Amino acid sequence: MSKRTITVIPGDGIGPSIIDSAIKILDKAGCDFEYEFADAGLAALEKQGELLPQRTLDMIEKNRITLKGPLTTPVGEGFTSINVTLRKKFGLYANVRPVLSFKGTQARYDNIDIITVRENTEGMYSGLGQTVSEDGATAEATSIITRQGAEQITTFAYELARKEGRKKVTIVHKANIMKSTSGLFLKVAREVSQRYPDITTEEMIVDATCMKLVMNPENFDVIVTTNLFGDILSDLCAGLVGGLGMAPGANIGKNAAIFEAVHGSAPDIAGKNLANPTSVILASIQMLEYLGMSDKAQAIRAAVSAVIEEGDRTTRDLGGTHGTSDFTQAVLERL
Numbered sequence: 471m472s473k474r475t476i477t478v479i480p481g482d483g484i485g486p487s488i489i490d491s492a493i494k495i496l497d498k499a500g501c502d503f504e505y506e507f508a509d510a511g512l513a514a515l516e517k518q519g520e521l522l523p524q525r526t527l528d529m530i531e532k533n534r535i536t537l538k539g540p541l542t543t544p545v546g547e548g549f550t551s552i553n554v555t556l557r558k559k560f561g562l563y564a565n566v567r568p569v570l571s572f573k574g575t576q577a578r579y580d581n582i583d584i585i586t587v588r589e590n591t592e593g594m595y596s597g598l599g600q601t602v603s604e605d606g607a608t609a610e611a612t613s614i615i616t617r618q619g620a621e622q623i624t625t626f627a628y629e630l631a632r633k634e635g636r637k638k639v640t641i642v643h644k645a646n647i648m649k650s651t652s653g654l655f656l657k658v659a660r661e662v663s664q665r666y667p668d669i670t671t672e673e674m675i676v677d678a679t680c681m682k683l684v685m686n687p688e689n690f691d692v693i694v695t696t697n698l699f700g701d702i703l704s705d706l707c708a709g710l711v712g713g714l715g716m717a718p719g720a721n722i723g724k725n726a727a728i729f730e731a732v733h734g735s736a737p738d739i740a741g742k743n744l745a746n747p748t749s750v751i752l753a754s755i756q757m758l759e760y761l762g763m764s765d766k767a768q769a770i771r772a773a774v775s776a777v778i779e780e781g782d783r784t785t786r787d788l789g790g791t792h793g794t795s796d797f798t799q800a801v802l803e804r805l
Contacts, residue, residue, distance in 0.1 A: 473502055473503060473504045474502075474503055474504070474535070474761065475503070475504040475505070475506055475533045476503045476504070476505055476506070476533060476535050476536070476537055476757075477506050477508055477526075477529045477530050477532075477533045477535065477536040477537070478493070478505045478506065478507050478508070478536070478537050478538075479507075479508050479509070479510050479511075479526065479536060479537070479538040479539060479541070480507065480509075480513070480539050481510065481511055481513070481538060481539025481540045481541045481542075481735060482511045482512045482513055482539070482540060482541055482542040482735040482737070482740075483540060483542065483734070483735025483736050483737040483739075483740040484539075484540070484735060484736045484739060484740050484745035484794075485511075485539025485540050485541070485731075485735055486539065487740075487741075487743070487745055487747070487794050488539060488731060488745050488746075488747035488749070488750045488751075488794065489537065489539045489750060491747035491750070491751065491794060491795075491797075491798040491801075492537065492747060492750045492751050492753075492754045493505065493537075494798060494802060495751055495754070495770055495773075495798065495801055495802060495805065496754055496758075496766075496770075498802050498805045499766045499769055499770050499805055500766065501758065501763065501766055506529055506533060508523075508525065508526040508529045508530070509523060509526060510522050510523070510526050510538075510541055510552055511541035511542050511543070511552055511735075512541075512542045512544070512735075514526065515544075521541075521543065521544075521552055522552055522555060522556070527559065530556070530560065530726060530728070531560070531726065534725060534726045534727070535726075535727055535729075535757065535760075535761070536726070536727070536728040536729065537728075537729050537730075537750070537753065537754060537757060538728055538729065538730040538731075539730070539731055539735075539750060540730075540731050540733060540734050540735040540736070541553065541735065542734075542735045542737075550597070553721075553730075554595060554597065556721070556728060557590045557591055557721055558591055558597075560723050560725070560726040560728070561591070561723040561724060561725070561726075562590055562591070562721035562722060562723040562726065562727070562728060563589065563590050563591050563619065563622055563623060563626075563722075563723055564587060564588075564589075564590060564622075564623060564626045564720075564721070564722045564723070565586075565587070565588040565589075565590040565700060565704075565719060565720070565721055565722075566585060566586075566587055566588075566630070566719070566720040566721075566722060566756070567585070567586045567588070567704040567707070567708075567717060567718070567719045567720075567732065568583075568584070568585045568586075568718065568756070569582055569583075569584050569585075569586075569704075569707045569708055569710060569711045569716070569717055570582065570583050570711065571583070571710075571711050572711070572712070572716065572774070572775055572778045572779065573775070573778070573779040574778040574779040574780070574781055574784070574788065574789070575711065575712035575716060575778060575788055575789075576712065576788070576789050577710065577711050577712035577713075577716075578710065579687055579688075579710050579711070581688050582687055582688070582707075582710045582711050583691075584687065584690045584691065584692075584693065584707050584710075585630065585634070585636070585691075585692045585693070586692075586693045586695070586700055586703055586704040586707055587623065587626060587627040587630060587692060587693065587694045587695075587700070588623075588694075588695060588696075588697060588699075588700025588701065588703075588704060589619060589620070589623040589655075589695070589696050589697050589700065590623075590697060590721060591619065591697070592614055592615055592616060592619045592696070592697060593613050593614070593615060593651070593696045593697035593698055594611060594613045594697060594698040595697040595698060595701075596612065596613070596614045596697075598611075598612045598614060599611055599612025600612075613648075613651050613698075614651070615650075615651040615652070615654050615655050615696065617654065617658055620654060620655045620658035620659060621658050621661075621662060623694060624641070624658065624659040624662040624663070624694055625662050625665075626722075627639055627692055627694035628662060628663070628665070628666045628669060628694075630692065631666075631669050631691070631692045632666065632668070632669065634692075636669070636691045636692050637669065637670055637691055638669065638670040638671070638672060638690075638691040638692065639663070639666075639669055639670070639671055639672070639691070639692045639693075639694055640672045640673075640674050640679070640690060640691070640692065640693045640694070641656060641659040641660075641663070641671065641672070641673045641674070641694055641695070642674050642675075642676050642679050642693055642694070642695035642699055642700075642703065643655055643656045643659075643673065643674075643675065643676065643695065643696070643699075644675060644676050644677075644699070645675075646675060651696075652696065655696055656673065659694065660673075676695070676699045676702075676703070679693070679703060680702075680703070680706060683703070683706055683707065683710070684706075687707075687710050693707075704717070704719075704732075705717075708732070712787075712788070713787065714732055714733035714734075714749065715733060715746040715748055715749050715785075715787050715788075716748055716749065716752070717732050717733070717749055717752075718730070718731065718732065718749055718750070718751075718752035718753035718755070718756050719731075719732040719753060719756075720753065720756045720757070720760065722760070727757075727760055729753040729754065729756050729757040729760075730750070730753055731749040731750035731753055732749060732753075733749055742793075743793035743794050743795055744785065744786065744793050744794065745785070745793075745794050746785040746786075746787050746788060746794070746797065747794055747797065747798060748774060748778075748788075748797075751770065751774055751801070752771075752774070754770070755767045755770055755771055758770070769805060770801075770805070772804075773801045773804035773805050774801055776804050777797065777800045777801050777804065782800045783796040783797050783799065783800040784797060784800075785797050
Protein backbone atom coordinates (compact mmCIF):
# COMPACT_ATOMS: atom_id res chain seq x y z
CA MET A 471 0.00 0.00 0.00
CA SER A 472 1.49 3.35 -1.02
CA LYS A 473 2.15 6.04 1.54
CA ARG A 474 -0.28 8.94 1.91
CA THR A 475 1.30 12.14 0.62
CA ILE A 476 0.57 15.34 2.55
CA THR A 477 1.13 18.86 1.22
CA VAL A 478 2.95 20.91 3.86
CA ILE A 479 2.96 24.71 3.81
CA PRO A 480 5.40 25.86 6.52
CA GLY A 481 4.20 29.46 6.26
CA ASP A 482 5.71 32.61 7.69
CA GLY A 483 7.26 33.74 10.97
CA ILE A 484 7.08 30.94 13.53
CA GLY A 485 5.36 28.70 10.96
CA PRO A 486 8.39 26.65 9.84
CA SER A 487 9.45 25.85 13.41
CA ILE A 488 6.02 24.75 14.65
CA ILE A 489 5.34 22.77 11.46
CA ASP A 490 8.68 21.02 11.99
CA SER A 491 7.51 20.07 15.49
CA ALA A 492 4.25 18.66 14.17
CA ILE A 493 6.01 16.58 11.50
CA LYS A 494 8.46 15.11 14.02
CA ILE A 495 5.53 14.13 16.23
CA LEU A 496 3.55 12.62 13.33
CA ASP A 497 6.59 10.57 12.34
CA LYS A 498 7.23 9.43 15.91
CA ALA A 499 3.61 8.30 16.19
CA GLY A 500 4.15 6.04 13.18
CA CYS A 501 1.95 7.88 10.69
CA ASP A 502 4.31 7.07 7.81
CA PHE A 503 3.41 10.02 5.59
CA GLU A 504 5.28 11.39 2.61
CA TYR A 505 5.57 15.19 2.67
CA GLU A 506 5.66 17.61 -0.23
CA PHE A 507 6.59 21.13 0.82
CA ALA A 508 5.11 24.24 -0.79
CA ASP A 509 5.44 27.99 -0.24
CA ALA A 510 2.71 30.56 0.38
CA GLY A 511 2.54 33.95 2.07
CA LEU A 512 5.53 36.24 2.53
CA ALA A 513 7.95 33.35 2.09
CA ALA A 514 6.50 32.72 -1.38
CA LEU A 515 6.39 36.44 -2.19
CA GLU A 516 10.11 36.76 -1.44
CA LYS A 517 11.11 33.62 -3.36
CA GLN A 518 8.69 33.62 -6.28
CA GLY A 519 7.15 37.09 -6.40
CA GLU A 520 3.60 35.98 -5.55
CA LEU A 521 1.75 35.10 -2.36
CA LEU A 522 0.13 31.93 -3.69
CA PRO A 523 2.15 30.32 -6.51
CA GLN A 524 0.43 28.04 -9.02
CA ARG A 525 2.75 25.19 -8.00
CA THR A 526 1.35 25.37 -4.48
CA LEU A 527 -2.24 25.33 -5.74
CA ASP A 528 -1.47 22.35 -7.99
CA MET A 529 0.08 20.46 -5.09
CA ILE A 530 -2.92 21.11 -2.81
CA GLU A 531 -5.25 19.87 -5.55
CA LYS A 532 -3.16 16.76 -6.23
CA ASN A 533 -2.65 15.59 -2.65
CA ARG A 534 -6.01 16.84 -1.29
CA ILE A 535 -4.71 16.94 2.31
CA THR A 536 -2.65 19.93 3.49
CA LEU A 537 -1.04 20.84 6.82
CA LYS A 538 -0.44 24.58 6.98
CA GLY A 539 1.42 26.99 9.23
CA PRO A 540 0.34 30.63 9.70
CA LEU A 541 0.50 32.83 6.61
CA THR A 542 0.94 36.58 6.41
CA THR A 543 -1.06 38.66 3.94
CA PRO A 544 0.48 42.15 3.60
CA VAL A 545 -1.88 44.76 5.03
CA GLY A 546 -3.06 47.75 3.00
CA GLU A 547 -1.34 46.84 -0.24
CA GLY A 548 -4.29 45.51 -2.24
CA PHE A 549 -3.55 41.84 -1.50
CA THR A 550 -6.48 39.46 -1.00
CA SER A 551 -6.36 37.27 2.12
CA ILE A 552 -4.52 34.05 1.28
CA ASN A 553 -6.70 31.99 3.60
CA VAL A 554 -9.90 33.34 2.03
CA THR A 555 -8.49 32.66 -1.44
CA LEU A 556 -7.65 29.05 -0.54
CA ARG A 557 -11.12 28.45 0.93
CA LYS A 558 -12.88 29.79 -2.14
CA LYS A 559 -10.51 28.15 -4.64
CA PHE A 560 -10.98 24.65 -3.19
CA GLY A 561 -14.55 25.01 -1.95
CA LEU A 562 -13.54 24.55 1.69
CA TYR A 563 -16.97 25.47 2.96
CA ALA A 564 -16.65 24.15 6.53
CA ASN A 565 -14.30 25.69 9.07
CA VAL A 566 -14.14 23.38 12.10
CA ARG A 567 -12.50 24.74 15.24
CA PRO A 568 -12.66 22.57 18.36
CA VAL A 569 -11.52 23.83 21.74
CA LEU A 570 -10.79 21.45 24.60
CA SER A 571 -9.56 22.15 28.11
CA PHE A 572 -6.10 20.83 28.97
CA LYS A 573 -5.07 20.67 32.61
CA GLY A 574 -2.08 22.88 33.30
CA THR A 575 -2.77 25.66 30.79
CA GLN A 576 -3.75 28.22 33.46
CA ALA A 577 -6.91 28.92 31.46
CA ARG A 578 -9.92 30.44 33.22
CA TYR A 579 -12.01 27.30 32.70
CA ASP A 580 -11.23 23.61 33.01
CA ASN A 581 -14.30 21.89 31.54
CA ILE A 582 -14.55 23.20 27.98
CA ASP A 583 -15.28 20.95 25.00
CA ILE A 584 -16.86 23.00 22.19
CA ILE A 585 -16.75 22.69 18.40
CA THR A 586 -17.48 25.78 16.32
CA VAL A 587 -18.59 25.00 12.76
CA ARG A 588 -18.32 28.14 10.65
CA GLU A 589 -19.51 28.67 7.10
CA ASN A 590 -16.30 29.46 5.27
CA THR A 591 -17.09 30.97 1.87
CA GLU A 592 -20.13 33.28 2.06
CA GLY A 593 -21.47 36.12 4.22
CA MET A 594 -19.41 39.24 4.88
CA TYR A 595 -16.23 37.44 3.80
CA SER A 596 -17.49 36.76 0.27
CA GLY A 597 -15.45 39.79 -0.81
CA LEU A 598 -18.21 41.09 -3.07
CA GLY A 599 -19.49 44.64 -3.43
CA GLN A 600 -16.67 46.31 -1.53
CA THR A 601 -16.66 49.95 -2.59
CA VAL A 602 -15.64 53.31 -1.16
CA SER A 603 -17.15 56.51 -2.55
CA GLU A 604 -14.88 58.94 -4.38
CA ASP A 605 -15.00 61.39 -1.50
CA GLY A 606 -14.10 58.66 0.98
CA ALA A 607 -17.22 59.32 3.03
CA THR A 608 -19.14 56.10 2.40
CA ALA A 609 -18.05 52.46 2.28
CA GLU A 610 -20.13 49.45 1.33
CA ALA A 611 -19.74 45.67 1.37
CA THR A 612 -22.18 42.98 0.32
CA SER A 613 -23.09 39.98 2.47
CA ILE A 614 -24.45 37.02 0.52
CA ILE A 615 -26.08 33.97 2.06
CA THR A 616 -27.40 31.22 -0.19
CA ARG A 617 -29.81 28.42 0.63
CA GLN A 618 -27.27 25.93 -0.69
CA GLY A 619 -24.48 27.33 1.48
CA ALA A 620 -26.64 27.45 4.61
CA GLU A 621 -27.94 23.91 4.09
CA GLN A 622 -24.48 22.57 3.36
CA ILE A 623 -22.89 23.96 6.52
CA THR A 624 -25.73 23.13 8.89
CA THR A 625 -25.96 19.59 7.54
CA PHE A 626 -22.20 19.29 8.07
CA ALA A 627 -22.59 20.46 11.68
CA TYR A 628 -25.36 17.99 12.49
CA GLU A 629 -23.54 15.12 10.82
CA LEU A 630 -20.40 16.00 12.79
CA ALA A 631 -22.42 16.15 16.01
CA ARG A 632 -23.90 12.72 15.33
CA LYS A 633 -20.52 11.23 14.41
CA GLU A 634 -18.86 12.65 17.53
CA GLY A 635 -21.70 11.59 19.82
CA ARG A 636 -22.59 15.19 20.63
CA LYS A 637 -25.94 16.02 22.21
CA LYS A 638 -26.70 19.58 21.11
CA VAL A 639 -26.25 22.00 18.20
CA THR A 640 -26.60 25.74 18.81
CA ILE A 641 -27.60 27.73 15.72
CA VAL A 642 -26.16 31.24 16.11
CA HIS A 643 -27.67 34.10 14.13
CA LYS A 644 -28.78 37.76 14.09
CA ALA A 645 -32.07 37.23 12.28
CA ASN A 646 -33.88 39.72 14.53
CA ILE A 647 -31.97 42.56 12.78
CA MET A 648 -30.43 41.07 9.63
CA LYS A 649 -33.75 39.62 8.51
CA SER A 650 -32.71 38.77 4.96
CA THR A 651 -29.26 37.17 5.26
CA SER A 652 -29.26 35.87 8.83
CA GLY A 653 -32.98 35.22 8.46
CA LEU A 654 -32.39 32.86 5.54
CA PHE A 655 -29.59 31.09 7.39
CA LEU A 656 -31.83 30.52 10.41
CA LYS A 657 -34.75 29.36 8.28
CA VAL A 658 -32.63 26.79 6.46
CA ALA A 659 -30.93 25.67 9.68
CA ARG A 660 -34.32 25.02 11.25
CA GLU A 661 -35.30 22.90 8.27
CA VAL A 662 -32.08 20.89 8.51
CA SER A 663 -32.50 20.39 12.27
CA GLN A 664 -35.77 18.53 11.66
CA ARG A 665 -33.77 15.71 10.07
CA TYR A 666 -31.87 15.13 13.31
CA PRO A 667 -34.44 14.44 16.05
CA ASP A 668 -31.76 12.64 18.09
CA ILE A 669 -29.86 15.93 18.57
CA THR A 670 -31.13 18.83 20.66
CA THR A 671 -31.32 22.10 18.70
CA GLU A 672 -30.92 25.51 20.31
CA GLU A 673 -31.19 28.91 18.63
CA MET A 674 -29.26 31.89 19.95
CA ILE A 675 -28.64 35.49 18.87
CA VAL A 676 -24.92 36.13 18.41
CA ASP A 677 -24.49 38.83 21.08
CA ALA A 678 -26.28 36.68 23.66
CA THR A 679 -24.04 33.78 22.61
CA CYS A 680 -20.92 35.83 23.44
CA MET A 681 -22.27 36.63 26.90
CA LYS A 682 -23.34 33.06 27.64
CA LEU A 683 -20.03 31.62 26.41
CA VAL A 684 -18.27 33.70 29.04
CA MET A 685 -20.80 33.03 31.82
CA ASN A 686 -21.64 29.35 31.22
CA PRO A 687 -19.46 27.86 28.49
CA GLU A 688 -20.11 24.33 29.71
CA ASN A 689 -23.64 24.61 28.29
CA PHE A 690 -22.32 24.62 24.70
CA ASP A 691 -21.52 21.57 22.60
CA VAL A 692 -21.54 22.27 18.82
CA ILE A 693 -22.05 25.80 17.46
CA VAL A 694 -22.96 26.38 13.81
CA THR A 695 -23.04 29.86 12.33
CA THR A 696 -22.17 32.17 9.44
CA ASN A 697 -18.71 33.29 8.40
CA LEU A 698 -18.18 36.53 10.33
CA PHE A 699 -19.93 35.35 13.49
CA GLY A 700 -17.98 32.09 13.39
CA ASP A 701 -14.68 33.91 13.07
CA ILE A 702 -15.41 35.95 16.18
CA LEU A 703 -16.99 33.19 18.27
CA SER A 704 -14.24 30.66 17.56
CA ASP A 705 -11.61 33.12 18.84
CA LEU A 706 -13.73 33.76 21.92
CA CYS A 707 -13.89 29.99 22.48
CA ALA A 708 -10.10 29.78 22.11
CA GLY A 709 -9.82 32.31 24.92
CA LEU A 710 -11.73 29.95 27.20
CA VAL A 711 -9.03 27.28 26.94
CA GLY A 712 -5.89 29.42 27.05
CA GLY A 713 -5.73 31.34 23.78
CA LEU A 714 -5.07 30.79 20.10
CA GLY A 715 -2.00 28.72 20.90
CA MET A 716 -4.41 25.98 22.01
CA ALA A 717 -6.81 26.25 19.06
CA PRO A 718 -6.55 24.22 15.83
CA GLY A 719 -8.61 24.65 12.70
CA ALA A 720 -9.74 22.51 9.76
CA ASN A 721 -11.04 23.81 6.43
CA ILE A 722 -12.99 21.03 4.78
CA GLY A 723 -14.56 20.71 1.34
CA LYS A 724 -15.75 17.87 -0.85
CA ASN A 725 -12.41 17.33 -2.58
CA ALA A 726 -9.78 18.85 -0.28
CA ALA A 727 -9.02 19.70 3.33
CA ILE A 728 -6.51 22.10 4.89
CA PHE A 729 -5.53 21.78 8.56
CA GLU A 730 -3.89 24.76 10.20
CA ALA A 731 -2.69 26.67 13.20
CA VAL A 732 -5.27 29.43 13.56
CA HIS A 733 -2.98 31.97 15.19
CA GLY A 734 -0.80 34.48 13.38
CA SER A 735 2.79 34.21 12.25
CA ALA A 736 4.18 36.10 15.31
CA PRO A 737 7.20 37.61 13.51
CA ASP A 738 8.40 39.15 16.77
CA ILE A 739 9.40 35.72 18.12
CA ALA A 740 10.25 34.02 14.82
CA GLY A 741 13.59 32.20 14.90
CA LYS A 742 13.89 32.52 18.69
CA ASN A 743 12.73 29.00 19.63
CA LEU A 744 9.93 30.44 21.79
CA ALA A 745 6.70 29.48 20.01
CA ASN A 746 4.16 27.07 21.42
CA PRO A 747 3.53 24.46 18.67
CA THR A 748 0.36 23.06 20.28
CA SER A 749 -2.10 24.66 17.84
CA VAL A 750 -0.59 23.05 14.75
CA ILE A 751 -0.04 19.76 16.61
CA LEU A 752 -3.75 19.73 17.45
CA ALA A 753 -4.49 20.57 13.80
CA SER A 754 -2.47 17.52 12.78
CA ILE A 755 -4.63 15.49 15.20
CA GLN A 756 -7.71 16.81 13.34
CA MET A 757 -6.04 15.70 10.12
CA LEU A 758 -5.47 12.19 11.47
CA GLU A 759 -9.08 11.93 12.59
CA TYR A 760 -10.23 13.08 9.15
CA LEU A 761 -8.08 10.34 7.60
CA GLY A 762 -9.53 7.69 9.93
CA MET A 763 -6.31 7.34 11.94
CA SER A 764 -7.96 7.83 15.33
CA ASP A 765 -5.51 5.60 17.22
CA LYS A 766 -2.58 7.80 16.19
CA ALA A 767 -4.62 10.92 16.98
CA GLN A 768 -5.43 9.67 20.47
CA ALA A 769 -1.80 8.80 21.17
CA ILE A 770 -0.58 12.28 20.20
CA ARG A 771 -3.36 14.02 22.15
CA ALA A 772 -2.51 11.98 25.25
CA ALA A 773 1.17 12.87 24.94
CA VAL A 774 0.47 16.61 24.54
CA SER A 775 -1.99 16.52 27.43
CA ALA A 776 0.55 14.84 29.71
CA VAL A 777 3.27 17.36 28.88
CA ILE A 778 1.01 20.33 29.61
CA GLU A 779 -0.53 18.86 32.76
CA GLU A 780 2.87 18.00 34.21
CA GLY A 781 4.39 21.33 33.14
CA ASP A 782 7.24 19.41 31.55
CA ARG A 783 9.30 21.78 29.38
CA THR A 784 6.28 23.92 28.55
CA THR A 785 6.50 27.25 26.75
CA ARG A 786 6.01 30.66 28.36
CA ASP A 787 2.37 31.04 27.38
CA LEU A 788 1.70 27.80 29.25
CA GLY A 789 3.46 29.05 32.37
CA GLY A 790 6.80 27.40 31.62
CA THR A 791 10.23 28.69 30.69
CA HIS A 792 11.11 26.46 27.73
CA GLY A 793 10.93 26.81 23.97
CA THR A 794 9.59 25.05 20.90
CA SER A 795 12.25 22.34 20.66
CA ASP A 796 12.13 21.37 24.36
CA PHE A 797 8.33 21.17 24.33
CA THR A 798 8.47 19.03 21.19
CA GLN A 799 11.05 16.73 22.76
CA ALA A 800 8.83 16.26 25.82
CA VAL A 801 5.97 15.15 23.57
CA LEU A 802 8.23 12.85 21.53
CA GLU A 803 9.45 11.11 24.68
CA ARG A 804 5.90 10.26 25.68
CA LEU A 805 5.23 8.76 22.27
